[in-house]
Amino acid sequence: MTIVERLATTTKNRQKSRQNRFVPLAGVLVGAAVIVVLTYTLPPFRNYQLATIGAYLCVTAGLTVLTGLNGQLSLGHGALMATGAYTLALWQDRFNLLLPGIVLAVVVTTLAGGVIGLAAARLRGPYLAGLTLAVAVVVPSITSTFDNTFNSDQGLSVALNPPPGVIPVEQWQVWICWAGALLTVLFLAYLVRGRFGRDMRAVRDDETAAKLAGVGVARTQVLAFVVSAACAGLSGALFAVLAQSVSPGAFPLTLSLFLVMAIVIGGLGRLTGALIGAFLLVALPSVAQSIAEDAGSQHLEGNLALTFFGVVLVVVMLAAPGGLASMKFPRKIRKQKGQE
Amino acid sequence: MSNAGDLLKVEGLTAGYGAAPVLHEVTLSVGAGRIVAVLGANGAGKTTLLRTLSGLLPLAAGRVMFDGLDLRGVKVEKMVRHGIAHVPEGRGVVTELTVDENLRLGGLWRKPREPLDEIYDLFPALAQRKNHLGHQLSGGERQMLAIGRALAAKPRLLLLDEPSLGLAPKITSQIMGLLRDLRDRTGLAVLLVEQNVRSALSIADEGIVLNLGRIAAREKADKLADDADLRHAYLGF
Amino acid sequence: MDRFLYLTFDGLSRGAVYAAFALALVLIWRAARIVNFAQGAMAVATAYVGYSVASATGSYWLGFVVAIAGGLVLGAVVERVVMRFVDHSSPLNGVVVALGLVLIIQGVLGMIYGNDYRPAEAPFSRDAFQIGGVTLLSRFDLFVFGAVGAVVVLLTLLFTRTSTGLRMRAAAFAPDVSRLLGVPVGGMLTLGWALAAAVGSLAGMLVIPTELGLHPNAMDLLFISAFTAAVLGGLDSPVGAVVGGLVVGLLLTYVSGYLGANVAPMAVLILLVVVLLSRPDGLFSKAKARTA
Ligand SMILES: Nc1ncnc2c1ncn2[C@@H]1O[C@H](COP(=O)(O)OP(=O)(O)OP(=O)(O)O)[C@@H](O)[C@H]1O
Numbered sequence: 001m002t003i004v005e006r007l008a009t010t011t012k013n014r015q016k017s018r019q020n021r022f023v024p025l026a027g028v029l030v031g032a033a034v035i036v037v038l039t040y041t042l043p044p045f046r047n048y049q050l051a052t053i054g055a056y057l058c059v060t061a062g063l064t065v066l067t068g069l070n071g072q073l074s075l076g077h078g079a080l081m082a083t084g085a086y087t088l089a090l091w092q093d094r095f096n097l098l099l100p101g102i103v104l105a106v107v108v109t110t111l112a113g114g115v116i117g118l119a120a121a122r123l124r125g126p127y128l129a130g131l132t133l134a135v136a137v138v139v140p141s142i143t144s145t146f147d148n149t150f151n152s153d154q155g156l157s158v159a160l161n162p163p164p165g166v167i168p169v170e171q172w173q174v175w176i177c178w179a180g181a182l183l184t185v186l187f188l189a190y191l192v193r194g195r196f197g198r199d200m201r202a203v204r205d206d207e208t209a210a211k212l213a214g215v216g217v218a219r220t221q222v223l224a225f226v227v228s229a230a231c232a233g234l235s236g237a238l239f240a241v242l243a244q245s246v247s248p249g250a251f252p253l254t255l256s257l258f259l260v261m262a263i264v265i266g267g268l269g270r271l272t273g274a275l276i277g278a279f280l281l282v283a284l285p286s287v288a289q290s291i292a293e294d295a296g297s298q299h300l301e302g303n304l305a306l307t308f309f310g311v312v313l314v315v316v317m318l319a320a321p322g323g324l325a326s327m328k329f330p331r332k333i334r335k336q337k338g339q340e
Numbered sequence: 341m342s343n344a345g346d347l348l349k350v351e352g353l354t355a356g357y358g359a360a361p362v363l364h365e366v367t368l369s370v371g372a373g374r375i376v377a378v379l380g381a382n383g384a385g386k387t388t389l390l391r392t393l394s395g396l397l398p399l400a401a402g403r404v405m406f407d408g409l410d411l412r413g414v415k416v417e418k419m420v421r422h423g424i425a426h427v428p429e430g431r432g433v434v435t436e437l438t439v440d441e442n443l444r445l446g447g448l449w450r451k452p453r454e455p456l457d458e459i460y461d462l463f464p465a466l467a468q469r470k471n472h473l474g475h476q477l478s479g480g481e482r483q484m485l486a487i488g489r490a491l492a493a494k495p496r497l498l499l500l501d502e503p504s505l506g507l508a509p510k511i512t513s514q515i516m517g518l519l520r521d522l523r524d525r526t527g528l529a530v531l532l533v534e535q536n537v538r539s540a541l542s543i544a545d546e547g548i549v550l551n552l553g554r555i556a557a558r559e560k561a562d563k564l565a566d567d568a569d570l571r572h573a574y575l576g577f
Numbered sequence: 578m579d580r581f582l583y584l585t586f587d588g589l590s591r592g593a594v595y596a597a598f599a600l601a602l603v604l605i606w607r608a609a610r611i612v613n614f615a616q617g618a619m620a621v622a623t624a625y626v627g628y629s630v631a632s633a634t635g636s637y638w639l640g641f642v643v644a645i646a647g648g649l650v651l652g653a654v655v656e657r658v659v660m661r662f663v664d665h666s667s668p669l670n671g672v673v674v675a676l677g678l679v680l681i682i683q684g685v686l687g688m689i690y691g692n693d694y695r696p697a698e699a700p701f702s703r704d705a706f707q708i709g710g711v712t713l714l715s716r717f718d719l720f721v722f723g724a725v726g727a728v729v730v731l732l733t734l735l736f737t738r739t740s741t742g743l744r745m746r747a748a749a750f751a752p753d754v755s756r757l758l759g760v761p762v763g764g765m766l767t768l769g770w771a772l773a774a775a776v777g778s779l780a781g782m783l784v785i786p787t788e789l790g791l792h793p794n795a796m797d798l799l800f801i802s803a804f805t806a807a808v809l810g811g812l813d814s815p816v817g818a819v820v821g822g823l824v825v826g827l828l829l830t831y832v833s834g835y836l837g838a839n840v841a842p843m844a845v846l847i848l849l850v851v852v853l854l855s856r857p858d859g860l861f862s863k864a865k866a867r868t869a
């Protein structure tokens with residue numbers, strides 16, 4: 001497609017998207033209603049899992065926008081989640097005001113993401129992957145170097161007020177996590193529909209062409225990283241609320257790899273894909289866990305899920321012709337096929 | 341013009357990149373010790389023809405026989421063992437390797453390996469630059485290196501894609517002279533793709549004109565050079 | 578001053594291991610334009626196998642040989658079965674597939690061996706002996722220098738003196754032309770992966786006894802350090818990998834020695850950032866590789 005054709009299609013898409021303007025809002029409202037109803041019917045443990053899905057959804061949604069729409073692969077989002085989680089823990093220790101604490105966690109992680117994003121905008125492919133991997137690996141080292149603040153491997157506990165009224169704590173957690181998740185999704189959905197989304201895709205597809213079309217390449221990339229970092233920070237804060245503690249062990253390198261797997265399986269660059277990914281991140285380990293328990297093997301625990309994720313990731317990557325590229329925008333591909 | 345003793349026999353060759361073929365039912369033959377020039381406009385399919393013959397592109401239909409051997413299914417990396425050397429368009433010198441390494445690469449498959457003296461005698465310019473890297477060579481030197489490397493494999497058939505590309509007329513005629521010599525001396529067969537019609541026809545025994553992937557004419561070289569209509573129609577001079 | 582000398586030798590010994598591992602990364606990068614993010618996990622896997630053999634037979638050296646040979650096999654299998662089928666239109670594809678391999682390998686290792694640290698004996702004493710009244714080196718350090726030195730020499734000979742080395746280089750630089758010249762390009766690629774993985778396994782066998790022991794994640798930090806070393810040297814340059822490895826080894830040891838071991842990983846991160854932002858093509862690379 002030439003640039004002119006591409007611009008023409010985006011204009012067309014924009015007209016269409018004007019009609020679809022309310023789709024994300026409607027989807028999120030329906031989602032919220034379903035979640036609220038679910039919380040009254042599910043047993044506490046299921047509610048806890050549901051809440052975890054919500055917390056994961058924040059970060060997978062942000063990551064799928066970064067990788068799928070902007071073409072930047074980050075292996076460091078686990079570390080960004082840790083940033084949000086530790087910020088909230090430290091805040092709660094002093095003030096115990098959850099909502100401002102979560103906002104602060106997002107702000108701090110956004111700043112951290114901005115720093116990484118500035119470096120990331122100058123790097124490509126394996127170089128960016130290597131740098132973000134280093135960020136993910138370095139978390140335990142930071143917590144033990146500044147152990148007065150972070151209390152090294154033990155980590156910190158997160159002070160939380162009991163839920164208002166007589167609501168069970170798990171239900172309260174679902175509400176908090178999914179409020180965050182749905183707001184994130186809503187925000188991202190409108191963001192990618194607008195000019196920023198178009199710029200991100202243009203940069204991903206062809207940097208030179210994007211530059212010629214007047215898109216600020218570096219600016220777009222940094223912004224994309226910042227946005228997805230903010231989502232990761234929120235997710236980390238929510239995990240802190242869920243576990244009521246934070247420690248480096250909760251944010252290992254494996255977590256960052258799981259996130260990549262989740263967005264690839266769900267369909268890169270799609271928010272529904274991020275939801276599928278978040279669901280699998282909770283469901284698969286749970287299934288693996290029960291298999292391990294049945295088999296009575298301690299070694300299987302955790303490792304079965306790890307292996308399974310790895311196999312799925314490799315198979316999906318090899319089976320999809322064109323690899324990651326073919327997973328971007330399946331919607332559009334379908335439409336093109338329909339026209340032929 | 342085809343006869344039983346032909347080294348390369350191509351019948352009904354159809355090939356290209358993906359769905360729509362570029363070459364349609366091309367039939368030609370090259371006898372041992374003969375030079376056949378393949379001429380045609382840009383995009384006529386000359387490079388595609390050579391790439392198909394050496395196995396870089398798959399055959400959609402037709403048959404390629406080399407010295408009685410069906411080349412379908414012979415892997416690219418085995419072609420040189422059967423005696424086919426292909427000098428690709430744009431020279432294909434490995435620029436990160438030295439001149440000597442490039443030449444050695446040409447004869448690597450032969451056992452026992454022979455010294456490269458013969459090649460250096462043919463191209464004294466290369467002998468002086470033995471240890472220079474490929475990207476330090478001039479265009480003409482690279483072309484000599486690419487041809488020298490192909491000759492180091494001791495082929496029976498040489499597929500040459502635009503050896504004169506970007507070269508001064510003097511060097512072009514040197515290379516043409518060399519090809520003629522080799523043919524006369526060693527019985528080498530050459531399928532020579534050229535834009536430089538005059539110099540190609542000056543050494544060729546036979547000329548083939550490709551047009552839009554089909555053979556438009558096939559003549560003795562001198563006849564082709566004299567056929568004003570053909571020249572105007574396909575070769576543009 | 579004595580401490581500085583001691584740290585310097587310790588750093589060189591550590592750096593030699595990083596150099597070997599970085600060399601393995603560079604080998605694959607040159608051959609396939611893939612940064613093998615699974616290399617750490619692959620090396621751990623072969624180390625587990627090596628130590629299993631060692632404890633079953635009572636012979637460390639048999640285990641050592643099995644680990645290296647296992648690296649050859651694993652490298653070849655990974656290339657033949659997985660990497661060969663990766664779509665190369667985007668460099669991210671190779672990275673993501675390698676990450677999938679990391680998950681698989683770590684998961685399988687955990688299932689077989691569990692996730693506790695297992696002791697890994699060193700073949701030689703790790704107690705430093707004194708030279709002229711100064712504590713400098715251990716026998717194990719000497720073994721490290723010898724082993725890595727041998728690898729560097731052998732690889733140099735392979736690539737500069739043998740026809741196989743010439744074929745491998747040609748196949749990496751110009752695959753299509755090489756095939757026309759009769760070079761089995763696919764085979765050379767497999768060989769490159771096998772050699773690189775074996776070198777990675779060697780690095781694993783050299784580093785694991787000096788750290789906490791065998792663990793599925795034992796090489797995560799080493800991977801980052803070696804990646805930094807390789808980037809420092811320029812991903813395309815074997816010489817750069819060796820020099821980069823020594824530099825990173827020295828830096829890490831000084832930082833650990835003077836500021837504390839906890840700080841070392843952050844020092845690697847900072848070095849990596851500085852290198853990537855100031856000399857993204859490394860100190861030794863001629864080719865422009867950053868965007869590749
Ligand atoms: N890699 C490719 N993929 C798809 N089509 C190709 C490819 N290479 C060439 N073609 C098409 O095949 C046709 C023949 O190309 P070819 O390179 O064989 O021409 P040629 O006769 O060698 O021209 P020239 O004199 O310019 O070298 C052209 O229409 C070209 O567009």
Ligand SMILES: [Mg+2]
Pocket residue numbers: 386387388429
């Ligand atoms: Mg051509």
